[in-house]
Amino acid sequence: MERCKSVSTIQRMIGGKWKIEILFYIALKDVRHFGQLRRCIGNISESTLSKQLRELVADGFLTRTDFGEVPPRVEYALTPQGESFVPILLALKQWGEKELGL
């Protein structure tokens, strides 16, 4: 039986409780800032958002640009790898709306 390493790796990368939702807002809603994300996503804590963002950066989905200004300004954006994941995000969203009626 052919094993499928890619599937389990993806599951690990996007399996976090909020990962898909974070990517969704950044990719499809043009949300770029920490505070925006926190307000968009229901009831995520700051520490959790921070950690999941760092993991998404580490896994190559996002870039993090710190402008070194006061007040602080940081922008998150998709990497090419992240961009290539957008069709799947759209498919998931549309699947949920159609199959689950959400």
Add this chain to the structure above:
Amino acid sequence: MERCKSVSTIQRMIGGKWKIEILFYIALKDVRHFGQLRRCIGNISESTLSKQLRELVADGFLTRTDFGEVPPRVEYALTPQGESFVPILLALKQWGEKELGL
């Protein structure tokens, strides 16, 4: 900001550590039996496999058919909802192979 309920719901349904892999084997490799799945999937415990299968059944992805025979024979198969998810599984697999080189 438009909230996106469908995304978080999907994350909850397929966020389990082995969910995507289980669906992958049933959908694309025609694996139907408990023991087969356990052997295909690396190092999943029986109790965990059992629980995740039950959740996939409860969430409408799978059907479970118990033939009531001795020795026991049970078959898992995709529901129509599960079938409709197959394109996303394929997309995930192909994305992983292409972007991650797996």
Add this chain to the structure above:
DNA sequence: CAGGATCCCGGTCGATACTG
């Protein structure tokens, strides 16, 4: 063979407080 029951551990996530 297909799993249920039980126990337990580790990691994830959340709440709170604090910083540059």
Add this chain to the structure above:
DNA sequence: CAGTATCGACCGGGATCCTG
């Protein structure tokens, strides 16, 4: 504003044993 630090609760998942 954009986080980090710390702590603790919770629960998903693993190990083991048992059953029809």
